[in-house]
Amino acid sequence: MKAVEGSDGTADEVALETIHHELTSFARRARASAGRMHPELSLVSYTLLGHLEESGGCRATDLAVHYALDKSTVSRQVTALERAGLVERRADPDDNRGQLLHLTPAGTAALARVTERRREAFRARLADWSADDLARFAEYLVRYNAAAAARDGRTD
Template sequence: MSDDQTSEPERDEATLGRIETEVALLMRLGEATRRATGTAEHRVLDRAAYVILRHLAAAGPQNVSALAARLDLDGSTVTRQVSAMQRDGLIARTPDPSDGRGTVISPTAAGLQRMVAVRAARTRLYGEILGDWTADDRDTLADMLARLNRALEARTRR
C-alpha cells in the first residue's frame, strides 16, 4: 500500500507511535541536557525543589496535602522534599490560619532567588537550542506543549 493508500486508522496509529517515541526521547534528552549543562545556575536546585518552588510562587502558601495533590505526588514524598528544602532555607513553615494544628509552606526569599536563577538559565538554554527556529515555530511549540500538558494533567485528575 502506498502512503496515499494507507487507511486513516493506520496513519493515526503510526502518528501516535511517533508521538510516543518523541515524548519519551524529549524526557530523556531534557534530563540529559540538564545534567550536561555546565553552568552552576542549573544546579542550584534539584528538579523536585524547582517544581515545588515554581508552584508555591504561582499559587501561594499551601499545606503539604494540597501541594501533594496539586503535583500529583504522594504526601510522604512531598513531606521529605519539603523537610530537605526547609533545612536548606528554601521554604518556611508557618501555622495554617484555617487549621491551627497544621502548617503552610511558602518559599523564602532565598528559595525564590534560586528558582528565578534556574528559570532564567533554562530560558537562556532553550533560547540557544531554539535559536534557529522562527518566532512562529517557537510559539507553536509552546502552544502545543501547553496543550499536551493540559491533556496529561486532565488524564491524571480522572
C-alpha cells in the same frame, strides 16, 4: 526515530508514533540530565518552589495532591528546602494540623536563578526557530499537557 508501519500506516499514525517516541526520548533525557544540569535544585524541588511562587503559599498536602506525590515525599522535600533556607513554614490560623509553606527571599532568588539557567538552555535550543514555529510549538505543548493532565485527574 522509528517510523512505524502501523496497521493502517496513515500519516496520523506516523505522526502519533513520532510524538510518542520523541516525548519518551525527552522524558528520559530530562530525567537523566536533571541532576547534572541543575545541581542547585532537583526537578521536583524546582517544581515545588515554582508552585509555591505561583500559588503564593500552600500546604504540603496541596503540593502532594497537585503533583501526585506521596505526602511523605513532599514532607521530606520540604524539610530539605527548609534546611536550605528556601521555604519557611507558617502556622495556618485556621487549622493547627497544617502549615502554610512560603518562599523565603532566598527561595525566590534560587528559583529565579534556576529558571533563568533553564530558560537559557531552552533559548539556545530554540534559537533558530521562527516566531510562528515557537508560538505554535508552545500552543501544542499547552494543549497536549492539558489533555494529559485531564486524563491524570490533575489540574496543572
